[in-house]
Amino acid sequence: MNKLKSIASVFTAFLLVVGLAGCSNASGKAADSSVPETKPADSENQDASEAPAETPAETPSAHTDVLVAYFSATGTTKGVAERITSVTGGDLYEILAAEPYTNDDLNYNDHSSRSTSEQNDKNARPAIGSEEISLEGYTTVYLGFPIWWGEEPRILDTFVEAHDFDGITVIPFCTSGGSGIGRSGANMEALAKSGTWLKGERFSGSVSEDEIRSWIDSLK
Numbered sequence: 001m002n003k004l005k006s007i008a009s010v011f012t013a014f015l016l017v018v019g020l021a022g023c024s025n026a027s028g029k030a031a032d033s034s035v036p037e038t039k040p041a042d043s044e045n046q047d048a049s050e051a052p053a054e055t056p057a058e059t060p061s062a063h064t065d066v067l068v069a070y071f072s073a074t075g076t077t078k079g080v081a082e083r084i085t086s087v088t089g090g091d092l093y094e095i096l097a098a099e100p101y102t103n104d105d106l107n108y109n110d111h112s113s114r115s116t117s118e119q120n121d122k123n124a125r126p127a128i129g130s131e132e133i134s135l136e137g138y139t140t141v142y143l144g145f146p147i148w149w150g151e152e153p154r155i156l157d158t159f160v161e162a163h164d165f166d167g168i169t170v171i172p173f174c175t176s177g178g179s180g181i182g183r184s185g186a187n188m189e190a191l192a193k194s195g196t197w198l199k200g201e202r203f204s205g206s207v208s209e210d211e212i213r214s215w216i217d218s219l220k
């Protein structure tokens with residue numbers, strides 16, 4: 001008799017569980033409570049039958065909304081850019097010169113070297129050799145470079161003139177032998193003609209991720 005009773009109570013419990021599961025599916029709410037109410041703009045034309053039954057709350061997007069774009073002739077700015085990428089979880093993009101800079105090109109003791117000649121010419125626009133990038137979808141762009149003769153290398157001017165920064169906050173950063181970021185950000189803002197430009201920051205090549213994190217927090 002006792003055995004019969006316990007079988008009956010196990011069965012009743014099973015029925016209860018099935019019944020409850022059925023209720024939550026019928027309303028369609030219980031399982032979906034974590035889905036944001038706002039739909040992505042392009043979902044309006046989507047056939048409901050093709051839509052996934054559930055949208056995970058953290059679906060990875062095609063790319064993040066943070067981009068770290070940088071030019072680095074000898075690797076110092078590259079290291080800082082990689083640490084900013086690690087702290088922000090953003091995407092990393094290297095601005096490469098179509099014609100790479102040789103050691104002779106970078107010789108600042110030679111006043112007729114390529115880098116010095118370019119810096120002396122405000123209209124110089126060295127061509128970019130890396131694959132083109134679209135800034136669509138990015139809301140923050142960290143823009144890194146070495147200081148050359150107190151300013152951003154002219155290839156940065158090529159980059160900013162080629163892109164639309166509308167709706168984007170641009171945060172310049174640089175490395176140098178000691179000079180500050182100076183007027184680099186203002187120069188590029190004037191050429192870009194769009195975007196919200198912060199003054200930016202100069203870092204030594206050995207800046208740590210913790211120092212970068214504090215800097216980013218101080219911008220908020």
Ligand SMILES: Cc1cc2nc3c(=O)[nH]c(=O)nc-3n(C[C@H](O)[C@H](O)[C@H](O)COP(=O)(O)O)c2cc1C
Pocket residue numbers: 071072073074075076077078106107108115116145146147148149150151175176177178179205
């Ligand atoms: C052509 C040229 C000009 C430079 N001018 C300056 C300068 O005006 N002030 C300064 O502190 N460092 C200057 N530097 C040093 C670089 O800014 C520094 O080494 C930087 O960290 C290099 O970054 P990168 O390795 O990413 O190219 C210059 C370097 C070069 C090649």
